Amino acid sequence: MQQTAITVTGLRKRYGSVVALDGMSFRAQPGRVTGFLGPNGAGKSTTMRVILGLDHPNAGEATVGDRPYRSLPDPLRRLGALLDAGAVHPARSGRNHLLWLARCAGLPASRVDAVLDLVGLRSAARRRAGGYSLGMRQRLGIAAALLGDPPALLLDEPFNGMDPEGIVWLRGFLRSLAGQGRTVLVSSHLMGELEGTAEHVVVVGRGRVLADAPVAELIAAESGDRVVLRTPAVDRATAALTGAGGAVAAFGPDALVVTGLAAERVSALLAAAAVPVGQLAPHRATLEDAYLRLTREATQYRGADATARPGEVRR
């Protein structure tokens, strides 16, 4: 399979007084799922439209392989895209929708049945697409993106409207597409959807990149040297640990989060002070923790304290 990275460089885009893209740059590499994450209004869809040549940036450029999408001689065979799962004629069957797309692109009809099988829509293929659930329309959109068997895929919010079974299926499916060497760029505003799927994430806010890193690296950086412990003697534990230079914060009625001391040292200090300990473990952050911290400042539309969760220690 021909390797085809998706690259955006210095994209700027303004709609009147709204700055949608403010110097967006990143590369989605072949052979992995790249999560494109950010809160509502962060500029994900605008970036994807620019990649597809549907919107013109005020500055910067986007390429698929080494060329702008619009200059590709056989675009559907190079980059498959799902932008809007609703963009289907409601009276047409799923199969006829794909047949029509295949005909327009000069692709063989045999591809239609192949992609229907891939996305698990074969049994519903002859039903009117207007009667499909949103999850089924997403599958149809993914099938359309795969018609040309492209080495690169760009999917805008494909998990939207999928039931839990669909989400599990799509996670595995995206991983298998990347495993075949394809570039898979997937947007979402929910970190959890991409957990266990994306190896690499580009987190964006207010039109620019906030983080561009492997998921494992983001989680490790977020976890830091924090230890969570449970003890009925919260005050004595706090005194022993702060005396040794640790920073201690309450985490519920009988739990503490300790920063600045390794787990072994925390354990030794508490033993020396004869503090009973129910549980002690290094804190492992989730991808969602990292995402919420990164995007907290860049979130445009937020309720009064929408990012706080019960028991969370704000940093």
Ligand SMILES: Nc1ncnc2c1ncn2[C@@H]1O[C@H](COP(=O)(O)OP(=O)(O)OP(=O)(O)O)[C@@H](O)[C@H]1O
């Ligand atoms: N055609 C347009 N006209 C005016 N403003 C627009 C247009 N398209 C996008 N915007 C604005 O640009 C900003 C980025 O929007 P965009 O849709 O790219 O964000 P997004 O990250 O995809 O958000 P969401 O997760 O809500 O889809 C927003 O402030 C949006 O209101």
